[in-house]
Amino acid sequence: MKIYRINMSNLSSTIEEVPDEWRLMGGRALTSAIVAKEVDPACNPLGSKNKLVFAPGLLTGTMAANSGRLSVGSKSPLTGGIKESNAGGTAAQRFAKLGVKALIIEGIPPGDKYYCVHVHKDGVNIKEETELLDKGNYEVIKTLTDRYGENTGVMTIGQAGEYKMSAANISVKDPKGHIRSAGRGGLGAVMGSKKIKFITLDDNDGAGIEIADKEAFKNAAKIFNKGLLSHPVSGDALPKYGTDVLVNILNEAGGLPTKNFRRGNFAGAEKISGETMYDTIMERKGDPTHGCHVGCVIRCSQTYNDKNNKYLTSGFEYETIWGFGAGCEVDDLDIIATADHECDDIGLDSIEMAVTMQTAMEAGVISFGDGPGILKLLGEVKEGTPLGRILGNGASFTGKAYGLTRVATVKNQAIPAYDPRSVKGVGVTYATTPMGADHTAGYAVTANILKVGGFVDPLQKEGQIELSRNLQVATTFIDSCGLCIFVAFAVLDSGDVAQAMVDMVNAQYGTKSSIGDWFELGRTTLQTEKEFNRAAGLTSKDDRLPEFFSEEVPPHNAIWDFTNQELDSVLPF
Amino acid sequence: MRATVKLFAQLRAGRFKVEEIQIPEQTRVKDVVEGLDIPPEEVAICLVNGHDTGSESVIQNGDTVALFPSIGG
Incomplete structure (x- = not known):
């Protein structure tokens, strides 16, 4: 595979061999490794020293179910620390099929012109863009689909990215031409700072994906796929109701902020x-079940x-x-x-x-x-x-x-949808993940509320530190594979599915590593991210919730009661 | 004794969203599940007044019992 690198300062590009140290990395592990190695942690996130990195996961582009997720990495203008933002859509699989392990964008062009980037089998083209400036993402995607055809990937910023706002995301075209987003951390502002309105991807005649042991891969992929479909959450509840099925249970459990x-x-x-939502979608002839990328078997998305x-x-x-x-x-x-x-x-x-x-x-x-x-x-x-x-x-x-x-x-x-006082495990994740408050970084709602991967009482402190730590490490590996976080339900509940996940990676890359070895990649990635954050000026004081969470929250009158020492023990490196 | 029973997701099919029921003392959550003809394996999570209790827990007068199948997101 190759690294595509673009320097916007002089509108040039190169194609590079993948260094050995990055060969067994993908997704979040790779974007964080590249950002840590190449970006000055003290830099201004919107300045010329920051870089924007796109990477498919280790398994992306293969027949592994739910492996089409994209990682986007940079120094975040929102958090001031390292960021990996994760999205569905059709871009990641196109990168993988082109044999592109990562696209690195550096520099800022002089002047006020905006550009667009086209990624293809021979490299990239950078052109001035005028027509779609100031346009929203829906119009950008529709225009580009008309211009280049249905079979083209699109990653775009809306007006928020052009304004370089810290809440700006990067939107990715999904299989129906709708929108998935690398939402968190303001990476749309970084793309805007580099004066790129959109990136299109054409994977025709790409180098394709090499698999060291095809038979072993196929066998493991079958077990993995079956494991996702036979788990009641990923096989039944998510396809029908989507993630919004959580409103009622969080409400009943007193954790709906x-x-x-x-x-x-x-x-x-x-x-x-x-x-x-399900009844409304059916009544209005929408579609309750739709996948955000090709090969998704869970299909939690919908058309409303x-x-x-x-x-x-x-x-x-x-x-x-x-x-x-x-x-x-x-x-x-x-x-x-x-x-x-x-x-x-x-x-x-x-x-x-x-x-x-x-x-x-x-x-x-x-x-x-x-x-x-x-x-x-x-x-x-x-x-x-x-x-x-x-x-x-x-x-x-x-x-x-x-x-x-x-x-x-x-x-x-921003802290998302689970009150950290009454779903304490996810509160530990909000405080300690290097990403800033992010439920997906260590989704302890599983064991706290959903009774997946065991049960840890959401209102008690006991067991939460270890739960959050283990989930953060495992999730970082899942993010590095390009797998959807929802594979975790089956992985947590079944040793066979967890083994199949690792067997697929081993079969593709010709390695013989254990689950523990691969999870070590998750741990070392977290360590890399924390080191970057420290060098950027973040300290343990940033691993805390706001003071107002010491107030009781009804109905359980729960409070946030972890000590600083306890929080500092979550990722002690 | 009275209790409020709430059903969610697929458990609502052919049943109800919320109902008040009359029950004798010492009624357990599993007795309510059985009384509603819900196969026990379809209930993954039982909350009594917002606390995860398990199906053996005894219901008190005025309790709210919320029953969920396996769900996630």
Whole structure:
């Protein structure tokens, strides 16, 4: 495989051999290794010394189920630390089929011109772009699909990326031409700083994927695939209800953060639940079951139509619905779906923006419960008004602008949809992951609430440190394989599925490593990320939740009660 | 004795979302599941007043019992 490298300072590109040290890396392990090696940790994330790295996972492009995820790495303008942001869509598999192990973009062009990049079997073309500037992601994807044909990958930034906002994401075209996002950490702003509006990918006549032992790979892939389909969560619940099935259980368990984390349950929960969403989708002739990339067997995504049975949004996730819903005390699923559509179109992380809206409500910019007000404020972000530019830089920035202390962020990144006081394991992850508050970095909701991979009482401290640590290490490996995080349900519950995952990697790369050996890649990646963060100026004081979490949260009156020493023991390296 | 029973996801099919039921003292969660003709293996999570209790737990007057199949996201 090759490394494609683009220098935007002089609009040049090279194709490089993959150094030995990166051969057995992919996805997050690789983007973090490249960023750590090549980016000055003290640099300005929007300056010429930062780089933007795209990498498919170790297994991406193969027949392994759910292996088509993309990792995007950089120094984050939101957290000031290292970032790996992960997305579905059709880009990762095209990189893999082109034999591109990573695309590294460095430098900033002189002048005000914007560019587009086309990635193909012989390298890249960089051209000036004028037509699609200031356009939203839906129009960009539609125009490029018309221009280059259905079979072209697209990664694009909306207006938010052009404004270099810290909540800006990178949108990736999915198999239906809708949008998946490398959402977290403001990497759309980094792409905007490099003056790249979009990147297209043509994988025709690519070098393809080499597999050392095809038979062994095929056998392991069969076990893995079957394991995902036979697990009740990935085989049954996720395809039907999507991730929004979590609204009701978090509400019942008292862990659904409501009114900017004041309560753990929401009177309007049923109206925004996965069950209601499923009925609404069926009634409006939408599609409840759809995969974000080819080869996904879980297919948790969906197409959500409006009242006139016209497309409104897709990839409509629990965390977004929680944030604009319970978090803002809005119980209208259509308004939340419109907010999701707008975030996708403008190119905004819907978790960051949902918590930003809660913060704006806290500040009195609009009132809690004001759904139309949310849409109006998103319009301000799209227009780039002064207020819009405050909001588009995320919850911490907005909180600071209004002098607030009740701002739910860690390392300036918004805390998602599970109250850390009543789902304590995921709270430990929010505090300690090098990424800033991120539920996917160590999804302890599994053992705390869903009874997958054992049970650890969500309201007690016991067992949470170890749970979060083990999940963070395992997740980093899963992210490095290019696998969807939802394979974890079957991997955690079945030793055979976990073994099959590792057997596939061994068969592809001709290695004979154990599960423990491969998980070591997860551990060393976390270590690399923490070292980068330290050199960037982050300390253990950044591995803490905001002070207001020492308040009790009803209904269980749970508090955040981990000591600093306990938090520092989670990733002690 | 009275208790509120809430069902979620696939457990609602052919049953209900929420109902108040009359039960004798010493009724356990598993007795409620059986009374609703829900195969026990279909219930993965039982919450009584928001606490994960397991199916052997005895229901008190006024309790809310929430039953879920295997779900995740």
